[in-house]
Amino acid sequence: MDLSLTETQKAVQDTAREFATRVIAPVAREIDEKERFPREILKGLAELGLMAVNVPEELGGAGAGVVSYALAMQEIARACASTAVTMAVTNMVGEVIAAFGSDEQKARCCAKLASGEWIAGAFALSESEAGSDPGGMRTVATKDGTDWVLDGAKQWITSGAHAGVMVVWARTADRATHPGTRGISCFLVEGGTPGLKVGRAEDKMGIRGSNTVPLTFDGCRIPESALLGQLHGGFKIAMMALDGGRIGISAQAIGIARAALEESVRYALERKQFGKAIAEFQAIQWKLADMRTQLDASHLLCMRAAWLKENKREFSREASMSKVYATEAANRIANMAVQIHGGYGYIREFAAERHLRDARVTMIYEGTSEVQRVVVARSLLT
Numbered sequence: 001m002d003l004s005l006t007e008t009q010k011a012v013q014d015t016a017r018e019f020a021t022r023v024i025a026p027v028a029r030e031i032d033e034k035e036r037f038p039r040e041i042l043k044g045l046a047e048l049g050l051m052a053v054n055v056p057e058e059l060g061g062a063g064a065g066v067v068s069y070a071l072a073m074q075e076i077a078r079a080c081a082s083t084a085v086t087m088a089v090t091n092m093v094g095e096v097i098a099a100f101g102s103d104e105q106k107a108r109c110c111a112k113l114a115s116g117e118w119i120a121g122a123f124a125l126s127e128s129e130a131g132s133d134p135g136g137m138r139t140v141a142t143k144d145g146t147d148w149v150l151d152g153a154k155q156w157i158t159s160g161a162h163a164g165v166m167v168v169w170a171r172t173a174d175r176a177t178h179p180g181t182r183g184i185s186c187f188l189v190e191g192g193t194p195g196l197k198v199g200r201a202e203d204k205m206g207i208r209g210s211n212t213v214p215l216t217f218d219g220c221r222i223p224e225s226a227l228l229g230q231l232h233g234g235f236k237i238a239m240m241a242l243d244g245g246r247i248g249i250s251a252q253a254i255g256i257a258r259a260a261l262e263e264s265v266r267y268a269l270e271r272k273q274f275g276k277a278i279a280e281f282q283a284i285q286w287k288l289a290d291m292r293t294q295l296d297a298s299h300l301l302c303m304r305a306a307w308l309k310e311n312k313r314e315f316s317r318e319a320s321m322s323k324v325y326a327t328e329a330a331n332r333i334a335n336m337a338v339q340i341h342g343g344y345g346y347i348r349e350f351a352a353e354r355h356l357r358d359a360r361v362t363m364i365y366e367g368t369s370e371v372q373r374v375v376v377a378r379s380l381l382t
């Protein structure tokens with residue numbers, strides 16, 4: 001595996017880094033404090049091609065590939081994890097539509113997501129009683145004439161209040177005839193469709209500038225053409241999308257961890273106790289060394305998973321390994337960053353506490369750490 005970056009990958013990384021440093025980082029604290037959905041920043045990301053990095057150019061995307069996407073995600077998350085998760089879900093939605101959509105769906109949705117005309121996309125799989133086990137979903141889609149009618153509720157939907165389009169999963173066949181996950185289909189629902197109600201935004205520990213809402217579908221009528229992929233074949237689409245999404249969340253965690261490490265190095269060199277910089281104490285040096293080592297390991301796992309996906313190889317296990325390691329490492333790293341900052345790590349004035357709060361969710365969404373281990377173990381045992 002060649003770890004050197006192509007011209008395109010380098011250009012995407014540089015573009016994302018420049019925008020993140022100049023535009024996003026200065027307002028990241030304010031986005032977190034005010035729980036502000038960063039609309040103008042998302043628009044800026046779209047203008048740079050970062051809302052559809054791995055969507056083919058002919059559909060309006062950047063067509064820059066999975067490695068480029070993972071690199072860009074790291075840069076954005078380093079500045080603001082809230083912005084990064086919104087970008088991650090929108091990229092995932094664009095990729096799902098590009099991969100499984102009809103020509104009409106691709107033409108209608110991909111360019112709007114890529115250009116920022118639709119400020120975000122949403123991925124509506126989880127329900128209040130069906131998180132790690134989405135096959136247990138209760139939302140149903142029933143045929144009425146040529147339309148589909150959606151009834152049910154989704155939980156924890158990122159950007160649900162702002163999304164131009166959402167990918168929604170629902171049961172289309174009875175469990176008796178289609179047991180397990182076989183009777184689940186996937187639909188495209190545009191924001192503002194009658195019968196779709198957006199609930200109150202969750203008050204979260206971290207990524208507070210991202211929007212997380214419950215959605216209710218109450219007789220929500222959508223045309224036959226809203227079906228994405230095969231009838232009853234939706235679960236496979238969800239699993240494939242999540243495999244790819246896990247690379248994005250690994251990259252998000254790496255970005256957060258990088259910011260935590262960089263701030264720790266800076267602080268350790270500046271802060272003096274016992275008449276010298278705390279960086280001179282071996283206890284601090286070892287923390288920094290551990291942080292850097294775990295960060296690099298995370299990055300290598302992430303790059304391997306991205307490279308495999310980009311080169312159309314099997315990548316599901318590697319994506320899960322990358323996610324479980326990178327997200328747990330990010331939590332350790334962010335925690336060590338708070339420790340290195342001492343009391344100042346515990347207050348809002350320094351970014352260390354935000355990084356720790358932001359890192360926490362990466363071990364939960366797009367499949368918990370436990371679920372990633374289930375995926376890895378299953379691949380070893382079957």
Ligand SMILES: Cc1cc2nc3c(=O)[nH]c(=O)nc-3n(C[C@H](O)[C@H](O)[C@H](O)COP(=O)(O)OP(=O)(O)OC[C@H]3O[C@@H](n4cnc5c(N)ncnc54)[C@H](O)[C@@H]3O)c2cc1C
Nearest residue numbers: 123124125126131132156157158212364365366367368370
């Ligand atoms: C901020 C945020 C944003 C989110 N955004 C989205 C989104 O955009 N779209 C979407 O569809 N969902 C989204 N989610 C939902 C997220 O994917 C779920 O929260 C996650 O999959 C876990 O489901 P759960 O919360 O129901 O926990 P549960 O599934 O109830 O799990 C509870 C605990 O049990 C463990 N557990 C469950 N099953 C097993 C098992 N088989 N083996 C071992 N341990 C197990 C879990 O790991 C966890 O520790 C979001 C969640 C959050 C917090």
